Amino acid sequence: MTGGRRRREGENLGLVAPAEPRPELMVWEALNIALDRALARDEAVFIVGEDVGLYGGSYRVTQGLYARYGEWRVRDTPISENSFTGLGVGAALVGARPVVEIMTVNFALLALDAIVNMAAKLRYMSGGQLAVPLVVRAPGGVARQLAAQHSQRLEHMFLNVPGLRIVVPGTPQDAYWQLTQAIEADDPVVVLEHELLYFEKGSFDPDAPPPPMHAAAVRRPGRDVTLIAWHRMVKVCLEAAGALAAEGIEAEVIDLRSLRPLDLPRLVDSVRRTHRAVVVEEDCRFAGAGAEVAAALTEAAFFELDGPVARVAGEDVPTPYNAALEAASIPDAGRVASAVRRLLGRAAGGPAATQSPSEQTGAQP
Amino acid sequence: MRRDLIRQFLYDMLLARLFEQAAAEQYLQGRIGGFLHLYPGEEAVAVGTLRAADPGDYVVSTYREHVHALVRGTPPEAVMAELFGKATGCSRGYGGSMHLFDAERRFLGGYAIVGETFPVAIGVAYWLRLNEEPDVVLCYFGDGAVNQGTFHESLNMAALWKLPVLFVCENNRYQIGTEIHRHSAVPEVWRRACAYGMEGRRVDGMDVLAVHEATREALRHVREGKGPFLLECETYRFRGHSMADSGAYRSALEVAELRARDPLEGLRRRALAEGWLGEGEVAELERRARKAVQAAVRFAEQSPPPTELHRDVYAQPLDVYAPEIPARRAAP
Numbered sequence: 106m107t108g109g110r111r112r113r114e115g116e117n118l119g120l121v122a123p124a125e126p127r128p129e130l131m132v133w134e135a136l137n138i139a140l141d142r143a144l145a146r147d148e149a150v151f152i153v154g155e156d157v158g159l160y161g162g163s164y165r166v167t168q169g170l171y172a173r174y175g176e177w178r179v180r181d182t183p184i185s186e187n188s189f190t191g192l193g194v195g196a197a198l199v200g201a202r203p204v205v206e207i208m209t210v211n212f213a214l215l216a217l218d219a220i221v222n223m224a225a226k227l228r229y230m231s232g233g234q235l236a237v238p239l240v241v242r243a244p245g246g247v248a249r250q251l252a253a254q255h256s257q258r259l260e261h262m263f264l265n266v267p268g269l270r271i272v273v274p275g276t277p278q279d280a281y282w283q284l285t286q287a288i289e290a291d292d293p294v295v296v297l298e299h300e301l302l303y304f305e306k307g308s309f310d311p312d313a314p315p316p317p318m319h320a321a322a323v324r325r326p327g328r329d330v331t332l333i334a335w336h337r338m339v340k341v342c343l344e345a346a347g348a349l350a351a352e353g354i355e356a357e358v359i360d361l362r363s364l365r366p367l368d369l370p371r372l373v374d375s376v377r378r379t380h381r382a383v384v385v386e387e388d389c390r391f392a393g394a395g396a397e398v399a400a401a402l403t404e405a406a407f408f409e410l411d412g413p414v415a416r417v418a419g420e421d422v423p424t425p426y427n428a429a430l431e432a433a434s435i436p437d438a439g440r441v442a443s444a445v446r447r448l449l450g451r452a453a454g455g456p457a458a459t460q461s462p463s464e465q466t467g468a469q470p
Numbered sequence: 471m472r473r474d475l476i477r478q479f480l481y482d483m484l485l486a487r488l489f490e491q492a493a494a495e496q497y498l499q500g501r502i503g504g505f506l507h508l509y510p511g512e513e514a515v516a517v518g519t520l521r522a523a524d525p526g527d528y529v530v531s532t533y534r535e536h537v538h539a540l541v542r543g544t545p546p547e548a549v550m551a552e553l554f555g556k557a558t559g560c561s562r563g564y565g566g567s568m569h570l571f572d573a574e575r576r577f578l579g580g581y582a583i584v585g586e587t588f589p590v591a592i593g594v595a596y597w598l599r600l601n602e603e604p605d606v607v608l609c610y611f612g613d614g615a616v617n618q619g620t621f622h623e624s625l626n627m628a629a630l631w632k633l634p635v636l637f638v639c640e641n642n643r644y645q646i647g648t649e650i651h652r653h654s655a656v657p658e659v660w661r662r663a664c665a666y667g668m669e670g671r672r673v674d675g676m677d678v679l680a681v682h683e684a685t686r687e688a689l690r691h692v693r694e695g696k697g698p699f700l701l702e703c704e705t706y707r708f709r710g711h712s713m714a715d716s717g718a719y720r721s722a723l724e725v726a727e728l729r730a731r732d733p734l735e736g737l738r739r740r741a742l743a744e745g746w747l748g749e750g751e752v753a754e755l756e757r758r759a760r761k762a763v764q765a766a767v768r769f770a771e772q773s774p775p776p777t778e779l780h781r782d783v784y785a786q787p788l789d790v791y792a793p794e795i796p797a798r799r800a801a802p
Contacts, residue, residue, distance in 0.1 A: 151600065177600045183630070185623035188589040192627065195593020198578055199528070201600075203593075218620075222583050223590070231571035231579065232562025233782035267783050291785035319793040366793035401791060 130309035132302050135277035136166045136242075138311060139284040140204065144174050147202060150288060151178040153189050154206030154242075163208050164244055164303045186212050190219035190241060197239040198227065202288055210245030210259050210297060217262070224293035225268030239293045242284070246336060246387055247424055247435050248300040256424035256431075258388035263295050264365055264397060270294045271365040272318060273335040277307040279322075279362060282315035290318065299336040321368035323375070327357035330445050331375040333398060334385040335361040338436060342385050345441035356445060364394050372398070373406045380411040381448050387435050390418035417444045475521070476737075476746045477755065479678050482517040483734045484759040486510075486537040489546060492763045493536065493553055493567075497713050501771070502553045505582075506567050507534040511708035514733035515640050516541050518681025519608060519701070522689060526576070526605040528598075530591045532612060533568035533582040534640075544572045546766035556773035563776040576605075584645075585618030587611050588637075592624045595633035595698075606634040606692045614645025616659055625698070629666040632697040636688055639702040641675065646711040647719040660702035668698055675703030676733045706731075 143150045156163055158171035158181035171179040182189040186207060193203035207213045213220065224237045247256045263271050270292050274280040280298070287294035316322070324339055325346050332342040339360045346356040357375050361368065376382050382402055386395035399414040420434045446452070490508040497506050509516070512534075520529065520541040531538045539549050544560050552559025553567050561571050561580070568582035578594065581587050591609035598605055615621055616639065628635050639659045643650045650657045663670025669691060673684040681703055688699040706728040710717040717725070741747040747755075780787065 180596075183623070183626060185619075185627065188592070188620050188623035188627060191586065191589020191620065191624075192593035192596055195530075195578075195590035195595075196597040197593070198590070199594050199597050201593075201597045218583060218586065219589060223581075223586060227579070228785070229782050230561060230565045230569040231573070231782075232559070232564045232776075234561070234571050234573040235578070236785060270784075317793070363793075366788055366790040368793060369791045370794065405791075 128308055129306045130277045131304050131306055132274075132277050132280045132298070133165050133304065135281040135309055136284055136298070137168055137170075139281045139288075140167060140170060141173070142311075143204070143285065143288045144170060144178060147288075149200060149202040150204060151180065151196075151201060152204045152206065153180040153182050153193060155182055155184060155208050157181060157206050162206065164300070166242075166303075167206065186215040187219055190216035191223060193239050193241070194219050194223045194227070194237060197224075197237045197293075198235050202238045202240070204240045204242060204288060207241060207243040209255060209300075210243035211255055211257050213241070213243050213259065214262070216241075220263070220269070220293070220295065221266050225266045228292075229268060236291050237293045238291050240284070240287045240296060241293070242296045242298060244298045244300045244303070246299040246301060247419075247431065250426055250428055250431060251424075252426040253423035258386075258419070260297060260364055260388055260394040261392060264394055268293065269365060270318070270363070271297065272363045273297050274362065275299065275302055275336045275339050275360060277305070277309045278313070281309065281311060283318055283362065286315060286318040297336075301337055319363040319366045319368055321362055321371040322360045323357060323371075324360050325356070325358040327355035327379065329355045329379055330357070330381040330383060330448060331372070331379045332356050332358045332383050332385060332441065332445070333361060333372060333402075334358070335364065336387065338385045338387050341436055341438050342441055344438035345445065348438060348442050349445055352451070354445060354449065354451070361398070367398065367401060369401055369405055372402050373409070376402065376406045376409050380409055382410070383415045383417060383441065383444050383448060385417045385436055385441055387419050389421045390416060391421050393418055412448055415444050415448050417441050473746055475682075476741050477751070478521065479517055479682070480737055480741060480747065480752065481755045481759060482521070482541050483513040483678065483737060484756050485540060485546065485762060486513045486517070487734055488759050488763045489536065489540060489549070489766070492767055493550070494709075494713065496553070496767065496770075502567070503555065504566050504568070505533070506553070506713045507711065508709050508713075509534055509537045509707070511728065511732070512640055512642060512675070512705045513537060514678035514681050514737075515638070515675045515703045515705050518678040519636075519638050519685045519703075522682050522685035523608055524605070528576045528578055528591075528594050528605065528607045529610075530578050530587045530594070530607060531580065531610040532584075532587060532615075533580070534612070535570055535580055535610070536567070538610065539570045539572060539577055542572065542575050542577045544570070544575060544577060546762050547769040548572075550766035550770040551773045554770040554773070555775065556770055557776040558769070558773040564782070585611070585615045585620040587615075588620040588624035591635050591637075592628050592633055595628065595635045596631070599631065599633055604693070606636060606689065609635050609637050611637070611639060612645065613639060613641040613643060613650050613659060614648075614653065616662065617654060622665075625663075625666045625668065625700070628698040629668045632695060634692050634695070635698040636685070636692050637698060637700045638685075639700065640705055641702055642705050642707045644707070644711070644720070646715065649719075658702070660700055663700035668700055669696070670700035670702065672702040672704060675705030676731045676736065678733055678737055705733075708732075
């Protein structure tokens with residue numbers, strides 16, 4: 106709308122952190138490189154959030170950027186989530202590409218007006234006159250004994266909002282690719298990050314061509330059952346798939362990467378081969394994102410399925426502080442494996458699996 | 471010069487008054503749906519403030535914003551067509567009365583959740599400041615908005631970073647049916663500016679000349695980079711909060727007292743008494759405004775409705791279940 110947004114491709118490249126292929130990198134470092142490159146490449150990009158500047162970000166994601174780009178482009182804010190997220194909306198309307206960091210997704214509940222009532226709706230309500238190229242980054246998930254208010258998975262809060270895109274990167278490569286794509290997108294994108302994945306290592310090549318932002322990825326191919334997950338639950342599924350392989354069960358593991366839009370064709374493809382599916386999610390079972398995935402897959406592939414799409418999900422409780430209870434409140438590999446065995450009509454083979462109450466009452470084939 | 475300004479103010483206020491009367495009539499005939507919040511009584515605020523602004527300045531307004539759009543220059547046809555939900559409306563029929571937008575004239579809406587204009591305004595201002603642009607933002611809100619968290623959050627940030635925002639409080643004393651002394655511990659809104667080290671003042675919002683002069687001074691302060699400014703305009707709405715509101719919570723005496731201070735009649739009387747305008751000129755302005763409103767209604771009636779349900783949800787059409795395939799267009 107204004108001439109304010111100026112791209113200067115390559116002009117500041119001398120400032121960009123070295124980004125040659127590095128075999129191993131942590132998720133937070135990949136996010137940091139994505140932000141660094143975006144700030145250098147595009148003057149429309151600026152970052153706002155609590156402690157993103159001088160402090161360097163609660164999870165180090167913005168480390169070094171304040172010194173490099175100054176306080177106007179890496180802005181420490183007061184504790185005012187709704188207004189600094191709304192500040193991002195307002196700036197986006199006039200040509201900026203703001204990246205808002207909300208320290209944890211739990212605080213995003215204070216910014217829902219800006220995200221849901223404004224960012225998601227302004228293009229539509231204005232008859233297409235306005236665009237909101239805004240990125241909202243928020244770490245969440247169950248971490249280590251942070252108790253109920255700091256251990257939420259709020260995917261479901263954003264999922265039902267037309268106008269938003271929601272991505273859930275879980276690897277360094279995806280973190281880099283998807284944050285870069287989110288910043289370049291002309292829609293508001295909520296980037297949900299998982300607190301326990303920030304210090305996960307993975308292979309990283311910043312110049313590898315990215316798949317589309319919304320594309321799901323097969324992390325392990327298999328023929329007997331499709332395990333569908335995102336964030337940390339992908340690791341849990343891969344662990345379960347390893348155990349099941351020892352029993353002769355080959356599980357395919359799909360990392361959704363994006364929740365809205367949903368790469369349903371990729372899921373249907375997989376189910377055409379495996380005929381069975383389990384959705385594994387860390388969030389509570391009732392009306393979680395997994396419910397939408399299971400329903401959509403059932404509608405799209407009913408005649409390919411040999412049984413109902415099963416769900417393994419978090420218990421319907423606020424997250425407890427006690428470590429043992431906390432672990433019991435979310436899926437682990439044992440529970441995923443036993444759900445697969447039940448779906449396949451196999452007796453428990455490998456390591457003893459614990460059964461949670463909701464699995465007992467949950468989807469039985 | 472002054473005569474031109476007076477003529478402009480009087481025309482704007484006549485257009486505003488007649489437009490809103492026509493909107494009420496069309497609403498009662500069922501041609502306008504949803505919520506309809508009308509502006510009679512408050513015209514001096516929109517006219518006095520917006521006529522002091524530059525074309526490059528941005529405007530962020532509330533759900534009682536028809537007149538702000540009109541004064542900003544959005545054609546009455548486009549505003550009325552939007553109220554009718556037509557494709558020729560300024561939001562193509564997707565926004566309605568509470569969500570008028572006119573990007574070309576830097577009119578950024580049209581926000582129907584009380585308190586939303588504050589963060590939007592500071593966001594626009596942040597971007598202007600970052601790019602060292604000369605423009606400023608005019609941010610409108612009612613007295614009911616000042617107890618919303620965003621008021622405090624955003625005024626704090628605006629003052630902290632010296633953002634170029636003029637905060638304009640349209641204090642009509644009522645948040646729907648709750649009078650200001652029943653909703654605010656400090657009913658003088660302008661005094662709240664000091665909590666953020668911000669300049670502020672109060673002006674008679676029933677006097678368009680006073681509002682205009684106060685706005686000019688406030689805008690000078692903002693444009694000079696001295697930080698944001700809080701301008702409280704004391705005004706009154708003659709009708710209910712919306713068409714659904716009979717206004718039973720206000721005494722007939724109070725309404726009569728305020729109607730006696732009608733900003734439109736006040737300006738008309740004064741212009742004639744001071745000899746700024748002649749009877750003939752005033753009658754001509756009224757005739758022009760009436761014609762413009764009639765044309766707007768006719769245009770809205772004759773315009774086609776929008777037909778595409780799925781456009782502009784995203785930048786590109788998107789099927790949330792099949793992102794690779796271009797989204798199907800809505801059946802007509």
